[in-house]
Amino acid sequence: MTAGWNKMATKLSIKGIEFSGIAAGIKPQGLDLGLVVFRDPMNVVSVYTRNQVKCAHILYDRTIEKKPVRALVVNSGCANACTGQGGIDDLASLASSLSPLIDIDRKEVLFASTGVIGKRLPLETIRSALPLSVEARSESGLDDFARAIMTTDTYPKVVRRSVKGKKPYTIIGVAKGSGMINPLFATMLAFVFTDFPVSPADIRRSFKTAVKESFERITVDGECSTNDTVLLFTSQKEEDADALPVFEEGLRDVLKDLSMMVVRDGEGATRIAHIIVKGAKKKEWAEKVARRIALSPLTKTAFYGCDPNWGRIIAAAGDTDVPLDPAKIDISIQGKMLAKGGVEIPFDEKKMKKLMDSKEISVVVNLNQGKASFDIFTTDLTYDYVKINASYRT
Amino acid sequence: MTAGWNKMATKLSIKGIEFSGIAAGIKPQGLDLGLVVFRDPMNVVSVYTRNQVKCAHILYDRTIEKKPVRALVVNSGCANACTGQGGIDDLASLASSLSPLIDIDRKEVLFASTGVIGKRLPLETIRSALPLSVEARSESGLDDFARAIMTTDTYPKVVRRSVKGKKPYTIIGVAKGSGMINPLFATMLAFVFTDFPVSPADIRRSFKTAVKESFERITVDGECSTNDTVLLFTSQKEEDADALPVFEEGLRDVLKDLSMMVVRDGEGATRIAHIIVKGAKKKEWAEKVARRIALSPLTKTAFYGCDPNWGRIIAAAGDTDVPLDPAKIDISIQGKMLAKGGVEIPFDEKKMKKLMDSKEISVVVNLNQGKASFDIFTTDLTYDYVKINASYRT
Numbered sequence: 001m002t003a004g005w006n007k008m009a010t011k012l013s014i015k016g017i018e019f020s021g022i023a024a025g026i027k028p029q030g031l032d033l034g035l036v037v038f039r040d041p042m043n044v045v046s047v048y049t050r051n052q053v054k055c056a057h058i059l060y061d062r063t064i065e066k067k068p069v070r071a072l073v074v075n076s077g078c079a080n081a082c083t084g085q086g087g088i089d090d091l092a093s094l095a096s097s098l099s100p101l102i103d104i105d106r107k108e109v110l111f112a113s114t115g116v117i118g119k120r121l122p123l124e125t126i127r128s129a130l131p132l133s134v135e136a137r138s139e140s141g142l143d144d145f146a147r148a149i150m151t152t153d154t155y156p157k158v159v160r161r162s163v164k165g166k167k168p169y170t171i172i173g174v175a176k177g178s179g180m181i182n183p184l185f186a187t188m189l190a191f192v193f194t195d196f197p198v199s200p201a202d203i204r205r206s207f208k209t210a211v212k213e214s215f216e217r218i219t220v221d222g223e224c225s226t227n228d229t230v231l232l233f234t235s236q237k238e239e240d241a242d243a244l245p246v247f248e249e250g251l252r253d254v255l256k257d258l259s260m261m262v263v264r265d266g267e268g269a270t271r272i273a274h275i276i277v278k279g280a281k282k283k284e285w286a287e288k289v290a291r292r293i294a295l296s297p298l299t300k301t302a303f304y305g306c307d308p309n310w311g312r313i314i315a316a317a318g319d320t321d322v323p324l325d326p327a328k329i330d331i332s333i334q335g336k337m338l339a340k341g342g343v344e345i346p347f348d349e350k351k352m353k354k355l356m357d358s359k360e361i362s363v364v365v366n367l368n369q370g371k372a373s374f375d376i377f378t379t380d381l382t383y384d385y386v387k388i389n390a391s392y393r394t
Numbered sequence: 395m396t397a398g399w400n401k402m403a404t405k406l407s408i409k410g411i412e413f414s415g416i417a418a419g420i421k422p423q424g425l426d427l428g429l430v431v432f433r434d435p436m437n438v439v440s441v442y443t444r445n446q447v448k449c450a451h452i453l454y455d456r457t458i459e460k461k462p463v464r465a466l467v468v469n470s471g472c473a474n475a476c477t478g479q480g481g482i483d484d485l486a487s488l489a490s491s492l493s494p495l496i497d498i499d500r501k502e503v504l505f506a507s508t509g510v511i512g513k514r515l516p517l518e519t520i521r522s523a524l525p526l527s528v529e530a531r532s533e534s535g536l537d538d539f540a541r542a543i544m545t546t547d548t549y550p551k552v553v554r555r556s557v558k559g560k561k562p563y564t565i566i567g568v569a570k571g572s573g574m575i576n577p578l579f580a581t582m583l584a585f586v587f588t589d590f591p592v593s594p595a596d597i598r599r600s601f602k603t604a605v606k607e608s609f610e611r612i613t614v615d616g617e618c619s620t621n622d623t624v625l626l627f628t629s630q631k632e633e634d635a636d637a638l639p640v641f642e643e644g645l646r647d648v649l650k651d652l653s654m655m656v657v658r659d660g661e662g663a664t665r666i667a668h669i670i671v672k673g674a675k676k677k678e679w680a681e682k683v684a685r686r687i688a689l690s691p692l693t694k695t696a697f698y699g700c701d702p703n704w705g706r707i708i709a710a711a712g713d714t715d716v717p718l719d720p721a722k723i724d725i726s727i728q729g730k731m732l733a734k735g736g737v738e739i740p741f742d743e744k745k746m747k748k749l750m751d752s753k754e755i756s757v758v759v760n761l762n763q764g765k766a767s768f769d770i771f772t773t774d775l776t777y778d779y780v781k782i783n784a785s786y787r788t
Contacts (some may be wrong), residue, residue, distance in 0.1 A: 052714075052720060053736070081709075082738065086737075116703075116705065207562045226712065300616050302783065317447070318448075319447075324446040326446060350450040381691075386698065
């Protein structure tokens, strides 16, 4: 179907959804407090981190999100993770402060946090910033919001899509990365807002599938954060069955674009590699091999150095419990086959280096065992990843 | 028992075991060809990589080592991995060239290789260097041998132990690291030689246990190489039951020391961290958590930056399938408790940084669930790891 998507609109907004992003003083400098206010109650669907250590906002939101919500508060600079019951009580207290300012119930406020683990929120700093945060909100405030939720991100991540035609609906997505991007659930925070009139059951199903095909297909460093959160906010309009396929296409598109923005902005990354494993007997096997290659420090440093070191790729593949025959494996980088049947095909090292000196490297590993495949995007491992993470708190 | 070990002897040798290390021209510069010649046939016990992609020397040696051997040839600069049948035939061909030079059978020669994957050995370069290699050998040649097997190692790794008393026996170990050090089998190459008169069955059992408690307790980057090899060569003397406990103590000691040398010389490492997980319900659970922490790029960069970022440690622990209660976890670094019951105990960040600016950091994670524990040594993740591995082949 032709959805007639408008992907260019940078001013796109959704009526009744207002954003702000202000500098509350949680971080030494920069915007650090984002707010979303919904004129009408919104349903929420969520995917949270699989880490057993869950931050306060996840523990808190799970009790709130079952009913429609009217506001979302997001801070950067402090993860509010490993803060015990105190960290959860802080959120309840902030909800009580915010709700009268926008005339909603305190049980209609969701939270999300990102930043250093183990520190309590600077409660009074945030509380005293709430009035300004509320005042600053507008339907065109998304860019400020996107900036306020950034940590080591180097650019804000916003995707807007609206479908043209007699029924103009919109999907807006915003995310932040950019380290602790984990292979099974790969962003710190992402929020998606839409006015599409789709049933809650359809929304839930579409959302899970779209997350699987986007955020779960990227990795930066294999770390699963305590705070990883993706929330989808949908309005409670009357359902329109015709809208579903269009919505699904749009949602997939928005989440894919957001996740690619996140991986491209992976901590210290100079390029990304698209790892495609095919010829596997089962999709799970292709996935295991692809993830192992995508997480190997040695392949990732080789990508950084534009080194056509296919040996590290086959070694990573072999270091899984997927039964494979090394003598059957073909490996191509940037479309050039470097190894066939597990043995090198002579190639011009200099030319390959040049070919790999690109923003995106494609790596195809054919196991030649079957027909299943899996692909994932990963970053290179660079000096800057080390720099950012060795000095994050100082 | 008091074994009366002599650990200081730097000149220690074993009668009838001769070493050499020469520059054969496999690498652009430096020693690159090591040889060991045994006057009497030696029994061999081995542990090889668990990687499914195994290099030529492993595939070849497994067919040879069942019978006693008389020589070991080790090259650096080329891993001879992923070289197909040709790579294996190369070894057979070299064995045929070497054997007449020292008057042994061609089926009495073992090989080991380390270096770049995917390239064939420079066969004629090695063949023409064999006479010099043979000529250079001596009972005191171990240090040259140790240098010849180095790749990115910054120092040779040799351990010598002899037991004093009326029956003087000796154990000599030599190893090379220093990247691709994998959590389940953690060295590229290590060779141990002894004249202890212990039965083959006892040797095998002692060896497996000692490897488990040494090389399998260190990790640098979680990479499992195609070439990982530990070989123990023992003389075929008459058995002496009294010698066994002494031998076991010595072997454990030698392998532990060698493995610590390997992890301390991990690629780019400025310090090592000793990760101790205790209070687990099962040892396997303690091990899973310890290995996950030891492999986390975020904890490893924090160690590099002397950052007491216990949040990353608890996040890594939570990112396993080991059932744990975050609210029970205590974390100490350098003996200072930073988190109790999953929540931070306020500490002086500057003092902690100073405390962590050490060659070895101790990290204790108490799950407070049971009595099992596990410990492992890991390196920090540094600029130099990236540098070494981004430019390894250039």
